[in-house]
Amino acid sequence: MILADFGTSYCKIIDFDKNCEKPQIVATKKIDRQLRVDLATGHNGKRFAAKYVNELTALARGGEELITAENYVLLDCGSRDLKFVRYEDNRLADMGWNTECGASMGFTIELLERYYELDFNKLEVPDKTFSITCGVLGMSHIFDAVTSGISEAVAVARFVKGIAINAYRFAGSPDIIYLSGGLCANRLFVESFPCRVVPLGRFVLLRGLESEIRNRVPEAGNPKTQSSICRI
């Protein structure tokens, strides 16, 4: 059985038939178009699988598997968008998916790292930040800063911090954020959040798919609604 999270930039694939212990990470541009998996999530997932799980559902199920707290916010920062789920008393309380104003944040961060030949794990978190709501529009802040004499490294670090703060606000400004996605490995990004961050790595959605496969019976609707006497 093959499960896969087909992200915008990277696909995370696990093949249980091959006894894989760790999921494989493949650049989306290199994915074989003939590939077929049993269960998929992610932006491109519907093209590769007969059965598809909504990304927010996969994220939430993954969080249920990995997080023991009863109250938490789980934020996924992907290449293209931001998603979060908030749980209270082990029950979904809120969720959000920002595809427009969170556009291309992760993708832009990776591009900048390569173009400016930076190592985000070595850059210090800057005191100042840019006000950024979108990766694409935020780039002009970097160009302006560099033009004004600020080093490229500092300008990009301010940009990354701006993105972290925007993601934090989008998630409802919680005290603790459980973070999902490839940016968990980006120390500058993780440390730029103005709250405690618990990085869960980039396979949270895959864990959500595993949970779905186990066919967990969803919690039944409120018992009151099953009764012949119901509020209408």
Added chain:
Amino acid sequence: MLTYTANNYIDALIKKGTRAGIVGMPPMAVINKLITRQVIIFDLDEPIVKKNMEDALPFLPRVYCAVLRTVVLNSMNLDLEVIFIDVGPGKCDCALHVATILAHYLDIPVIKTTNLDKQPFGTPICRSRMPLLEKMEKITAGVKSSLAADQEDVPFCCPTAGFWGVPPRDFSLLKLFPDSTHIYGWTRCMENKTPADLELEGYFNPDIPTVFFAQSFCAKTALAKLLADRHPRGLYVDADVTAGSSVKAKIQAFLELSGVKL
């Protein structure tokens, strides 16, 4: 141009076959008269004219309620003879301004009405078991009728999910809900034929996961957001002309994660 009230215009000038547009829910007295006179009624809130929404740009800003942009597109293209547009608590402030715009650009009477009807017609469709899209179509079609829904045609069910709000510009998002979804908010007021009943509009069922929907840029977004925050399992969403994939995914995930059987 003479200023008419709805009633004296209908009494004086309207005849069989007149092409009349309605916006929102004009009072039952007006609808009754239009039906009696065998007027051809066009519900201008619905996408009748198949034109690009951008064609409304000369008349309304792009960032404006998609339903009212639809009203303008329909009004400009349907060769109407008169428009009855409900303004005030039964519709929205934006409709009042759209009435001014229509009166400015069109050479036909644009007659403002204020529907304060209080007689309840009941809400059996809102509480029935049938596809949500079909329920919504029946309710919106009811705007042109002075009759209540036949309760025998609509089987009651206990709800497992709720949809609160106005009929969306894009009905496709309704396909995500189970047949046992009950309807609340202004759409319930529509079926009840009491569109200005703010108490009924503000009612929700705390026992069931409920999606609180409003059109983007509509004043009702504020009420939808407030009620979603107050509801134990509420999700606020808004959508513009079409419901994008993220809106649909949010609704789908919300229902799934709330344990609603789809």
